[in-house]
Amino acid sequence: MVYQFIERTAIPAWGPQQSQPLIAAGTVAGAMDATFSNTSTLELFQLSSDDSDKSLESLSKVEANARFQRLAWSASSGPGVIAGGLENGDITVWDARKLLDHDDAPVVHTSSAHTGSVGGLEFNPFAPNLMASGSANGEVFIWDIVSDFKSYSPGPRSQRLDLVTDLCWNNQVQHILATASNSGSLVVWDLRSRREVISLGSVGAIGQGSSRPGISAAEWNPQSATQLVTASSDDSSPVVMLWDLRNAQAPSSTLAGGHQRGILSLSWCRKDSGLLLSSGKDNRTVCWNPESGAIVGELPPSSNWVYDVQWNQANPNLLSGASFDGRINLYSLSRESDSPVDDPFAPRASTPFAPSLSLKSPPKWLARPCGASFGFGGQLVHFNQTGPLVSISEFVSEPELAQQAQRLEDVLEGGRAAELCGERAQGGEREWQVLQILFEEDARDKLVRFLGFDKDQVKARIKDLVKPTTPIEEKKEAEEEEEENPFASSSADGDDFFDKPPPPQAVDDLAVAFSGAFRIYDKSKDIGSEDADGLITRAILLGDVEAAVTLCMEQELFADALILAPYGSPDLAARVQKEYFAKRAQQAAYVRLLHAIVSGDLSDIVNNADLSEWDEVLALLCTYAQGDQFSALCEALGQRLLREGEGGNAVVCFLASGNLDKVAGIWIKDKKDVRTLHELVERVAVFRSAVQFVDSGVEPFLLAPLYDCYVEYAGALAAQGLFDIAAKYLDRVPADYQASAALPVLRNRLALTDITPWTVVPIGPIQQPIQPAQPVQPVQPAQQPVQPPLQQQQQQQQQQQMYGAYPTAYPTTTMPAAQHYSTAQPAYPTGGFAPAYQQPGVFQPPPPQPLNPASIPTGFTPPPRRDDVPWNDPPMMAKAAKRPSQAAAKPSAIVSPFPNGRDTPPPAQMAQAVGPPRGGFVPNTGKSLPPPPPGFAPPSQPPVHPGFVPQPMQMQPGFVPQPMPTHQQQAPPQSMRGQIVSAPPPARPDAVASAAAIAAAAVPKAAGPKYPSGDRSHLPxxxxxxxxxxxxxxxxxxxxxxxxxxxxxxxxxxxxxxxxxxxxxxxxxxxxxxxxxxxxxxxxxxxxxxxxxxxxxxxxxxxxxxxxxxxxxxxxxxxxxxxxxx
CATH class of the missing domain: 1.20.940.10 (Functional domain of the splicing factor Prp18)
Structure with a gap:
């Protein structure tokens, strides 16, 4: 709200309206304006929405019979009533609605019960029909504006009150009233018992021989029923005193330093008990925080006394301040802004005052009472006003999805997809029933039965249609007749007739034993009059099989032609079949099926059969299609059905063909929400398991729509905190697939989550050999290996040096952070010798650096070499090694990947990376250790104090090693997921054993637990x-x-x-x-x-x-x- 003002010397009162704020102004008593008019008026104003530097114009105006000492507006639901306490002791009440409507009789009631000017006037905040007023001689009346303005006294007149200067209702208990007087006393009344409860005395010049300063204003705490503040107009005590009625002997606190002269008015914001306004004779209006006693804001100073200041209790963003300079200034709240830049070219403000009250912190009604924000992985971060705490909790927004996803993952991991499919198939959904069939060994036969075709039923029906025949005699009988035939002779005893080969021997299973004599053909007919049967017989006798077959086909003796054709030329049988199918296909439908089966080409049936018989076609494919042909033909049939809008039938065909991209495209169309998305993923997962689907993952991505669904599903699972399952579904999306914008973001977030935990391999302390007593020089305790730059910086901020600082024996050697692969040849050292370069292809550690023997403790024999010391790339954890359980198997340690590396090699100093000498070093004496021979393990390092671990190499950004003259080969980077070796905790200096103690005994081996893990039989x-x-x-x-x-x-x-x-x-x-x-x-x-x-x-x-x-x-x-x- 912009800064506005009213050119009146008047008492203001805010109306109860929130949306369209109204303010009443009554001519103040005891002051004259520039017109020197004696007229007293009551006016109503409405705040304008435009930015204007002119005074507000009154909406309504009415004259009063005296000037105003107090003005109050009831907080009712409607416009309410306005009460004025006049200087002649009268109390006049106006109807606000009539004033706005310019009614000729807006006065509701007028009373002259008071004998002096009205110093206090206020409506009860709980019961707007009750109004309290106070005047001279301690007069206090309670008015009921509903019951004909009947008045009564709160109790016997108090002897502590003289002229009532202010009164206020308690904001928590509606029958408690406080009245302040110029006598310096404040009396609290209980209207139920109609008696004086307690009285307070102002603190000022008491004890200095003067009278008690009068109380000019009083206000109850909006939140506490026992706290109130008072102020005095006495210039000698311009303070605000905070009282607590639980101990009314003295003020609980004093707000001082805000005013230099007496305070005339107070106003406590009911929406925020931390905001209290005070105005006084020093022309200032100050905003306090009563709890801390600090000044949180100040209104622009006036040119005269500010005798009244008020919050708009209906809309606390607005407040008013009335001063004797003839203005009622209206302000709004704003946040505290930075000091403006002193720009000489900036335009000057047209008004001398700022348009608002700037606070250091937002008030309660503008501050967030609570707040919440969702984080990745179902994390909910929230706060409230109960305390300065931020709570982080896990929030599962879709518990059903999380439960179903976890169950699906357990089923797939356990290889129980067929069981899940069986459960879903019990619901009667056809797609799940087909999926269940795919898990069976005889899937094709069961799919045929699923389509409604039963081989046993067809066989039984055909048996009923076939007439029973007389059984043919056995071949044995024919053989007996052949033996009795005197004309029978063996063809092997003489030459074949006409040198023609004998007809093929009949197979025993196909031989039929005929009986009785018969005639081959009628000899009475010549060839010209022979019928078709005779001609066929003659052609057979002459061996002209092709002519016989041709005549059979002409006479539509198809069976005879098909039997004779194999005995002709090689292509005769094929030509007979082709002609047979051409003539018979239009006569019987099964002939076309027979043609497809015989030719091995079922595409004619798939492409041309009526789609209403798609299930018959699919059954035919299940029976006769071979190998890859089955999948292709099922897909073709499904495509025909899909083009005709029969997606449900097409799904069955695509499932039978094992075509994931086609069936997924249909299922994706049914995806509407998270529930249907899970159903889609579940079906796809079961289908993949049934057909053992393997995604090629190469372009063109046929499964691109399914990849998008995987990304969406992974995001939904990650939102429930199921990071591991979400990562598995993202793994099914090819790395080259970039069509989804959410994919890289989700992958990066999941990569930052701790999905794969570290495996900690405990290492016990190394047992030292017994040595004679020798003086020991204190050294640095065991150091933790230095981490990469980011981790190192974070850890260094947390680490504290244990048991005091000791000089380190070796400097920290840095390695370039950008070099992800370690080179096979060392960089140039800064020692006293140049190492022999190793052959390319062998990854070896840097050679040892020259050390000053004087800086190394002597008297200890180094431990024997160990090649199985666990080694890890990640930093060592700063926790003590755990005692392994005897029942649990020890995890295998990760040994060093360097074939020639020693247990704890001393760090090599790299060129351009040598820092200043650190404490504990002795100047170089020129001696150095000999370089190790190529291809052999270097000797153990010089003996060091037990527990001492040299600092490993740090990763230093920006360091570039010197180039090598020979070719370099790179070793693969070590995995950042693996096992972490936890070192023993550093030894205390006072715990470092002397030489005599070391010689006394070796380090004892840690004992295992008394009973194995999981045993509860010995529980006390x-x-x-x-x-x-x-x-x-x-x-x-x-x-x-x-x-x-x-x-x-x-x-x-x-x-x-x-x-x-x-x-x-x-x-x-x-x-x-x-x-x-x-x-x-x-x-x-x-x-x-x-x-x-x-x-x-x-x-x-x-x-x-x-x-x-x-x-x-x-x-x-x-x-x-x-x-x-x-």
Whole structure:
């Protein structure tokens, strides 16, 4: 709202309207304006929306019989009423609606009950029909404007009050009223009991021989029923005093330093108790924070006293200030801005005052009461006004999706896709039933039966249609007749007739035994009158098979022709079949099918059969199609169906053909929301498992629409916190596929999540040999290997030097950060000799650097060489090595990839990377160690103090090694996912054994646990209730926890099992204190008092710090359980 003003010397009062703010102004008593008029008026103004430097024009105006001391506007739902306390003691009430309508009789009531000028006037904020007024001689009246303006006194007249200067209703308790007087007293009234409750005395010049300063203004705290503030117009005490009625002997605090002269008015914002306005004789209007006592803002100073300041309680963004310079200034709130630049060319402001009140912090109604933001992976970050805490919690927006996705992943990982398919097929959906068939061994036969064709039914029906025939005699009988025939002779005993080969021997299974005599043909007919049968017989007798076949085809004796054709020329049978199919195809439909089967080309059936018989065509393909032909023909049939809009039938064909891109294109059209997206992914996953689909992943990407669905599905899973499953679906998208803009972003986010945890390989301390007593020079404790630049910077900010600082024995050697592959030849060293260059192709560590023997402790024999020392690229974890369990198998360590590397090689100093000498070094004496021979392992480094580990090479950005004169080969970079070797913690200086102690005994070997992990047979009786209770709650968490809480439950289980192992082995110290605490945790969890359970858990950690790691599992368990239903 822009800065506006009213050219009046008047008392203002804000109206109850919020959208269109109205303000009333009554001519103030005790002042004259420039016209020297004695007329008193009440005017109504409305704030304008345009930026104008002119005074507001009044909407309505009415005269009063005296000037105003106080003005109040009731906070009713409508325009309400306006009450004026006049200087002659009258109280006049106007109807605001009538004033706005310019009614001739806007006055509702006028009373002359007071004997002096009205010094206090205010409507009750809870009951707008109640109004309190105060005047001279301690007169206080309560008015009920609904009951004919009946008035009553709050109690017997107080002797502490003289002239009432202000009064105010309590903002929390509606029957409490406070009245202030020029006598310096403030009286609090209880209207229910109609008595004086308590009185307060102003603090000022008391004790200095003067009277108590009068109270000019008073205001109740909007949020607290027992706190109020008072101010005095006395120039000797221009302070605001904050009182608490629970201890009314003295003010609880004083707001000083804001005014140099007396304070005339106060106004406490009801929307924000941290904003209190005060105005006074020093022409200033100050905004305080009563809680801290600080000044949070100030209005522009006036040229005269500011006798009234008010918040617009209906719209606290507005406030007013009235001064004796003849203006009522209207302001709005704004944030505190930077100081403007002193620009001599900037235009000067046309108004002498700023348009708003600038605050250092936003008020409560503009500040966010709470806030929340979703983070990646189902993380919800939120805050509220209860405290300066930001909470991060896991939020699963789609619990059904998360549960189904996790189940699908478990099914696929367990190879149980067929079981899932069977469950879905029970719903009767045809697509799932076809998918179930694809898992069967005789899938084609079952698909034929699924399409409605039963071979047994057809066979039985054909059997019914075939007439029974007399069985033909066995071949044995024919053989007997042949033996009795006197004319039978062996063809082998003489030459063949006409030197023609005998006819082919009939196969035993096809031989038919005929009986009885017959005639070959009728000899009475000559050849000219022979019928077709005779001609066929003659042609057969003469061996003219082709002529006989031709005549058979002409006479449509197709069966005879097909039997004779194999005995003719090689192509005769093919020509007979072709002619047969050409003539018979139009007569019977099965002949066309027979042609397709015999020719081995089923494309005619696929391309030309009526689509209403698509299932018959598919059954034919399942029966006769061979090899790859089956998939191609099924796809062709599906394409025909798809073009005709029969997508459901086409899906069956595409499923049978194993064509993922076609069937996925149809399924994708049904994707509408996350639920249907999961159904799509589930079907595709089962289909891939059924046909063992392998994606080529090369352009052109036929599965591009499916890749987009994978990206969308992975994003939905990542939003539920299922990072590992989401990453698996992204892995199904080819790396070269770039059509989805969300793909690289999602891949990068998932890459930054800790999907694959590190495997920590513990290493025990190296046992040192017994040596004679020798003086030991203190050295630096074991250092952690230096990390790459970013990690190093973060770790250095957190590390603290343990047990004091000691000089290091070796400097930190830097390596270029940009060199991802280590070269096969070392860079130029800065030592006293030049190493022999190694042959290319052999990856070797840098050669040792010259060291000053004086800086190395002597008297110790170095340990024997170990080639199996675990080695890792990532930085070593700064935690102590864990004691391995005897029952668990030890993980294999990652040994150094350098074939000739030694256990702890000294770092090589690279050219251009040598820093200034560090403490603890002795100047070089010129001696150096000999270089190692090429191809052999270098000798062990000089002996060092036990526990000392030289600093490895740092990665220094910007460092460029010197070029090598020979070719360099590169070794592959080490994987950043793997095992981390945790080193023993650094030794304390006071724990460094002397030479005599070292010679006394070797380092003892750590003993294993008393009982194996998981054993509960030796659990002490006192721990059994705790173990039983926590085990039961853990089982409930594992069963009902959301998928996003799976990791927390697993971590809690791992820690609790370790705790139970310690209890079983009776290794928990301080059982007398811990047993009741653990039982308290279980009891609180049983009663669902989770906050109390967490408090007891924290107490356990304080009592037994060594159980901290295990007891964290209790905390995780409680956090999961409190999210579960009853």
């Amino acid at each position: 009786e006192e721990w059994k209730p705790t173990v039983a209770g926590l085990t039961g709650h853990l089982a409930r968490a594992k069963q009902f926890a959301a998928p996003g809480q799976k990791r927390m439950v697993e971590d809690a289980e791992r820690r609790l099992l370790a705790l139970f192992d310690s209890m079983n082995c009776d290794e928990v110290k301080g059982k007398e204190k811990l047993v009741p605490l653990f039982e308290g945790v279980v009891q609180n969890i049983d009663a669902r008092h989770f906050a109390a359970a967490l408090n007891v858990q924290a107490e356990i950690m304080a009592v037994s710090p060594e159980l901290t790691s295990s007891v964290v599992g209790v905390k995780h368990l409680v956090n999961v359980l409190k999210t579960l239903p009853m």
